[in-house]
Amino acid sequence: MTQTITQTSSASEGAAATARMQTTSRLRRVIALSGMVPALIVLIVVGSVLSPAFLTATNFSNVLRLGAVIGLLAVGQTIVVLSGRGGIDLSVAHVASASAVVGSLYQAWGLPAVLPAALATGLFFGVVNGIGVTFSNLQPFIVTLATMTIAQGVAFELTNASPLPVSAPGLSWFSTGLILGIPVPIVILAAVVILGQLVLSGTTFGRSLYAVGGNEEAAYGAGIDTRKYRIGVYAISGVLASLAGVLGMAQLNTADPNFANGYELSSIAAVVVGGTLLAGGRGNIWGTLVGVVIMALVSNLLNLLNVNQWTNLMVTGLIIVIVVSLNRPAEGQPRRERILKSLPLFGLLLLGAIALYGILK
């Protein structure tokens, strides 16, 4: 039964037991941070059974290297979604390509010019998004749709709609470089994820952000400058998008205005698969990372199994629906019951997909 909370009396009391409990509970907390970790493990086991090429260091490193671009977009997307009030950043993909294009214009001065130019472009679009969302009555969906279109226009205008070759010395390091034997894109993504997650869970910024996303009015009433946070999240998303643009440019050796087409939706998919609520206030970056990895591995596995690209898309769509409906935090309902209840729906979906496939064949 419940009782009135009292202050903990002595610090040393049962300290060892508490410490032990804390380690196990911390481990459990990390797992619980994303309900999708079990799904990821199942996926890896199934994958390694189905294809011998799946569970290899080379394969994983390749998948993650390419996944890093979407990963960076998804981290920014997570922070934006967490801020609530319909927060979403549709512009990430085109900001990424626009940043890459702007950066490439300065390649004559080398990487020290390319990088700041690209990042500044991302920051600019992010701040525009933030200001637009904060100071107008427009939905983030609309504001970022507009900047997405503008960014696309900028990228096409500057390149005349054809990819620009890029050969800035040092740029290829962002694609093929190694740090302690680990490919640079993976290191960058890992650093961003770890830093982002630490900031979210351990700093005043993170706590305030969750509060703004969970209940903006309450946060404002507690003296939190909600506008600052709202602008901030879009700015962060913009900068991460430009970093993703640089990675993409390094991988392709071109500044291609089309390279990230559709990535905004992939990033949103990764966010929701990772368990972040689109309503804001609930979720985390760790979950998003798991989401990114799941999506990338599924697609990779299907490739290895010689499933064609279009079937691959259909399966990916199904997986989003299934995973999100399993991972949706429903109130009071135990997880097992939820899964049982959703089974018929999945069966139906699967049957429908197979039937559709049969008809189309």
Added chain:
Amino acid sequence: MRAQDQPPVLSLRGISKSYPGVQALSDVSLDLHPGRGHALVGENGAGKSTLIKVIAGLIRPDSGELLVDGQPAAFRSPAEALRHGIHLVPQEISLAEDRSVAENIFLGKLPRRGPFVRQSSLVARSEDLLAKLGLETVDPRSPLRDLRPAVKQMVMIARGISTGGRIFVLDEPTATLTEPEVERLIGVVQQLEAQGAAILYVSHRLAELAHVAQSITVMRDGKAAARMPLEGTTEDDLVQAMVGRPVERFFDTRQKRNVSEKPVLEVEGLTRRGKFEDITLRVHAGEIVGLAGLVGAGRTEVARALFGLDRFEDGSVRIDGENVKIRGPRDAIRAGLALVPEERKSQALVLDFPISHNIVLPHLRQMSRLAWLSRRRIRRLSESIASQVRIKAPNVSTPVRSLSGGNQQKVVLGRWFCEKPRVYILDEPTRGIDVGAKSEIYQCIGRFTAEGAGALVISSELPELLGICDRVLVMRAGRLVGEVATAGATEEQILQLAIGSTK
């Protein structure tokens, strides 16, 4: 009392329901007789809501049985309960807001000819029903959205009548109603009883119960703690049964409190056009000042403007004699103001956060070293505050969402303690919370004013204002119209000022 000997239309026998860690109901039995009203009272979290949900088929009990007309019945869904004539009027009414009143009344059983709805019959039958409930003025064709909560409630009741409901469960039906609306509701409930319906009436307002119920069940800790006839039961008896201990001096804010000559809050000529005008008031150190008025008189708006949530066009605010400029809540907090807003869930709490993080929300800066939060500091501060305001929960990591209204309100009030504010602005601080928590909130108000803070209390419950305040300011239509010293004052005096009658 004619119906006294009729067999019960609904009986609960030994109903139990537990959730992980909580025994929500244990061995509750209850009888409802046709034509009679039964009151259900108890603190928040005592199990009233769970019991109601069991009756309405929203929750299935772990054990125990329900008998309808003496026959065992198990409700697997609300639809089955409805089929037995059990009709729930919930606290928060969910209807199709954009559809018409008539459509809402007959939702799910619209009169039809073939596939088409028979509009004329729909409207005529709705008019009949509304007239029976004394709502001749409501047009059944108007969309529900335009109606006051009280009318929506009547629509729910009309719906119950139209389906042949014979057991009505009303969950705190008067929480948001005005006095005349309450009277009309009581009339309707009496009418239902006269027609042979059984009523289960949940309310905290004991004065109402006398009109609608003949017997009463008091819930405490998931059990039916006491059952008694309403006649001869005093308010003290009920409070004692609800709290489980004698409650002395309910409005306990007076002890050891010295009202000093020194004003802590001075407001002059505060104006927000269209909301309030020329508000000039003073709160002294150690003083509790009430702000009374009808809903819409502008009290909440003044509170919001003082705390920087809304702008004001004119006027000045001084705290401890110094002019302060308040552009937002942050300025207000820094200047020494604290606000407990009207709607704790939507305006003050992050429901997903644990108690601790809700408590430290305004003090995140003090909880951190550089930018990193110190878990230890958060825990230490929140535990100290939780024990000061006596929050009942397993620990400070409990999500605020799962707390009762009273405990949530203690979080909202307690979070300010560590800043030692000079002035507390409390907007309906005890709305919708149980008696035990109310008395604890009063004690808190008494404590911090004894330490030299001032308090401005907005409340629609006049006994509360008269009980805890030193004087009460009255607002009408956006203006301060009078002041009443509470010693020896009556509710009528305040009401007359608030309404503006001159009798």
